Amino acid sequence: MKISMIAAMSTNRVIGINNDLPWHLPDDFKFFQTKTKGHHVLMGRKNYESLPAKFRPLPNRTNLIITKNEKYQAENTHIFHSLENAIEYAEINGEQELFIIGGGEIYKLALPYTDTIYLTEVNASLNGHAYFPIFDKQIFKEIQRSHHATDEQHLYSFDYVTYHKKVSEKKMYECL
Ligand SMILES: NC(=O)c1ccc[n+]([C@@H]2O[C@H](COP(=O)([O-])OP(=O)(O)OC[C@H]3O[C@@H](n4cnc5c(N)ncnc54)[C@H](OP(=O)(O)O)[C@@H]3O)[C@@H](O)[C@H]2O)c1
Numbered sequence: 001m002k003i004s005m006i007a008a009m010s011t012n013r014v015i016g017i018n019n020d021l022p023w024h025l026p027d028d029f030k031f032f033q034t035k036t037k038g039h040h041v042l043m044g045r046k047n048y049e050s051l052p053a054k055f056r057p058l059p060n061r062t063n064l065i066i067t068k069n070e071k072y073q074a075e076n077t078h079i080f081h082s083l084e085n086a087i088e089y090a091e092i093n094g095e096q097e098l099f100i101i102g103g104g105e106i107y108k109l110a111l112p113y114t115d116t117i118y119l120t121e122v123n124a125s126l127n128g129h130a131y132f133p134i135f136d137k138q139i140f141k142e143i144q145r146s147h148h149a150t151d152e153q154h155l156y157s158f159d160y161v162t163y164h165k166k167v168s169e170k171k172m173y174e175c176l
Helices: 026-036 045-050 083-092 104-113 169-175
Strands: 002-010 014-016 040-044 062-066 078-080 097-100 116-122 140-148 158-165
Touching (some): 002 026, 040 045, 062 083, 083 104, 097 104
Parallel strands (some): 002 097, 062 078
Antiparallel strands (some): 002 014
């Protein structure tokens, strides 16, 4: 099973403010919907609670939430108390591509398990409370980039960027 992250961040790595998104970028939202539809999506409890009620749980996706709270409940979702148990659940369920959908704590936690990062790089420096982790660009190589200009619906321009983890030589030989 492939593990992918999908996120949008500002030039200073901000992804959220006051448990909300710092922007309204409808085309990026559509990109997120298209990419994740039909898949397992794994998120932190705070991210889940930040979703607007009508998108909670995210429709047409299997919603996995992680929390340290043993009593936590949310209708039509699956609750886990460790990242590893949530990943294992998706794998056992036959998922081909699990999406890590944030927020900041969960992106940081999941980075070592991640194969691909779909990162929307928003061309603005903004205030915030949640950040996307710094990742090593020697390990994650940019393989695709497409630009979206500012328009009446999008206050900021942005780039859709895909980063792929390079497979180490050792790992390649292990596959032979
Ligand atoms: N721009 C984007 O792409 C994007 C995407 C997603 C979210 N966001 C934004 O990100 C912000 C939320 O991010 P955040 O960093 O504050 O919170 P978060 O990562 O969504 O959730 C943090 C919570 O996850 C649980 N957790 C963390 N580590 C855990 C572990 N090892 N085991 C079990 N549970 C664990 C804890 O829940 P308990 O406290 O219940 O134990 C913790 O409080 C919001 O502003 C949201 O809008 C932005």
